[in-house]
Amino acid sequence: MSDFFAGPRHNPSFEGLGYAHNRLDRDTEHRTEATLKDRMAHDRARFYLFDGDRLLVRVKPDRFDPLYCQKMASELGADMDRVILLGTDPVEDNAPRLAAPLLPERAAAYEEHADYQLETVRAVGLKDMLPADQLGAVAQARSLLNWHDTHQYCAKCGAKTHVALAGARRDCPSCEAVHFPRTDPVVIMLAIHRDAEGVERCLLARHTRFEDPMFSTLAGFMEQGETLEDAVRREIFEEAGVRIGAVRYLASQPWPFPSSLMLGCFAEALSTDLTLDDTELGEAHWYSREALKVMMERPVGSPEPHVPGGFSIAHWLIKEWAEADPA
The missing domain is CATH 3.90.79.10 (Nucleoside Triphosphate Pyrophosphohydrolase)
Structure with a gap:
């Protein structure tokens, strides 16, 4: 019997295809309301920081680093009230990976900075600034943060919604509707x-x-x-x-x-x-x-x-x- 899944047409792995590789375990089905606080407190938790569609990267001699510990993320101006969980990294002993927007008044400091750059998510990919499997997590973060920014009110009753399940959902306290990120x-x-x-x-x-x-x-x-x-x-x-x-x-x-x-x-x-x-x-x-x-x-x-x-x-x-x- 022939293998139905044999051959490149059934299993294409296109090296260089942007945003298509993401190694994080999102673990959405096991999240509770305590998950975000627990993951943020993890000693190996790392944060991606964004100003709109721009990612903050640290310029190092041999690479660009987009990940920051909680202390550094706070010092750099992250809005810690708007953090979302992306998942855990199996390559790094399941260390949590999170994302947060920069406070607008702090983002301006990185427009011309010797040690940090704000790069659009598109430019980060086109310039090959990050490994392919990390670029997928950046895409996930960018899309999810954007969804939270643009869906703060309930589509059913118009009331203000709040983040639930560490960023995997928004809930309406007024009509109890639940809203999931769109694709x-x-x-x-x-x-x-x-x-x-x-x-x-x-x-x-x-x-x-x-x-x-x-x-x-x-x-x-x-x-x-x-x-x-x-x-x-x-x-x-x-x-x-x-x-x-x-x-x-x-x-x-x-x-x-x-x-x-x-x-x-x-x-x-x-x-x-x-x-x-x-x-x-x-x-x-x-x-x-x-x-x-x-x-x-x-x-x-x-x-x-x-x-x-x-x-x-x-x-x-x-x-x-x-x-x-x-x-």
Whole structure:
């Protein structure tokens, strides 16, 4: 009997895919109201500190360090009334990992500082400032802190809510509603067409938000009551006018801007006729594998047509198809 899970298409591990590796044990199901206080008091507890979407990192001779003990976190200006628990680190004997925002009046001190830098979560990833499995925890912290900042009132009755289960939930004391952090699913897909002779080409587009000639996959948010497959079909038709048949899932990527989950797919294009939504796409073309390999060799920011870098799942969708055996 063949192994259903054998082969890279069932178990992709994309080295360099941003935010996709997080080694923390979140242990959400075992949290109580005493958990946060207990974890904060742990002698090996460490804190990530944020100013909005910027992470505070300490500049060391050989690396950047984003983790601080409780005493140092307080001294650096953490708002200790807004701490959340991310989980425990199995690599560090299950030491707690937490996150907190900086007090606004203290964050300004790090705009130009010799020993500390405030870097956006995007820049931390693109500059390769942290190990991949730590970057995933940073993404988790960024999304969760943002959710708490933007969901302080009950959607049911409008009353002020409070943090529960060490940050894993918000509770309403007025109507007793409970609210959980949201994740917004986004389909991102590479449409592929095979003609009568068996020749394959894929669809890439330059989005209107791109200033340079970067060509990427199509993407869009899923809607309520919609399957993953139908979201892929709808988005490609809306943006490019192409009808889609079969859809195959490849892999996913957390995207903490603020809380998306990118669901990477391949889509079978039933034609090559294009009708572009010019509010979304500046141009779009069908590319052969040979053309793609040339584009992949060019760096991001090149004045010539190129594709996204390896930090994004769009790159890996393109790479998987470009390097696949067309037979």
